[in-house]
């Protein structure tokens with residue numbers, strides 16, 4: 001359902017992604033791993049056109065989501081971002097109440113029906129296992145939540161507008177181990193409904209949560225296969241060296 005072919009990406013003269021081709025199936029979790037600076041986040045940000053915001057960049061190749069070229073001139077970027085939600089490394093709730101954080105996307109998309117908003121907020125908070133923890137303080141500031149709760153709130157905010165794809169850029173790197181395992185459990189639950197693509201520095205995390213893993217190095221996709229295979233019997237020597245900790 002996501003198909004990319006011969007994707008090249010440049011920051012000015014710097015060739016950051018080199019000929020990347022990858023297909024991602026619906027309702028799977030795909031992890032991107034690789035040494036710092038290898039292009040994982042750059043590639044992830046192409047999925048919802050976040051790199052459009054950076055001046056002097058250039059993209060070539062094909063980037064299809066559900067058969068549609070998302071870089072076609074006819075594509076409306078805000079519509080695309082409703083379909084392809086994103087969660088970042090550091091939890092970034094808005095300076096608003098817990099309720100309004102989750103309702104935000106619905107309101108900016110013109111949804112005025114109070115009952116619907118109420119229902120979506122509740123569903124989204126339930127799907128991130130946060131409802132029981134926050135249902136009695138929905139009017140409190142999101143900043144009163146712990147870091148792990150804030151990250152689950154940001155996931156709920158992304159889910160409220162019913163995306164089909166959820167991008168996560170190192171979503172647990174700022175969290176403690178217990179919050180991390182809650183998010184990992186959540187990822188496992190969410191893939192029933194969503195297609196998830198996650199960048200992680202943590203190889204154990206990739207091994208725990210993903211169905212497929214892509215190993216990137218110096219802007220190239222060195223290997224992309226079933227997670228179990230990649231971590232136990234990789235095809236490429238570079239992958240073997242990386243997963244056994246010989247560099248990176």
Ligand SMILES: Nc1ncnc2c1ncn2[C@@H]1O[C@H](COP(=O)(O)OP(=O)(O)OP(=O)(O)O)[C@@H](O)[C@H]1O
Nearest residue numbers: 011014016034035036037038039040041042043054
């Ligand atoms: N806005 C930018 N302008 C210029 N170069 C950039 C920009 N963002 C990233 N790069 C460069 O592109 C390359 C890939 O960066 P990217 O952030 O995608 O790597 P990464 O694999 O996600 O790294 P990390 O794991 O450290 O986050 C790096 O060499 C980086 O310096």
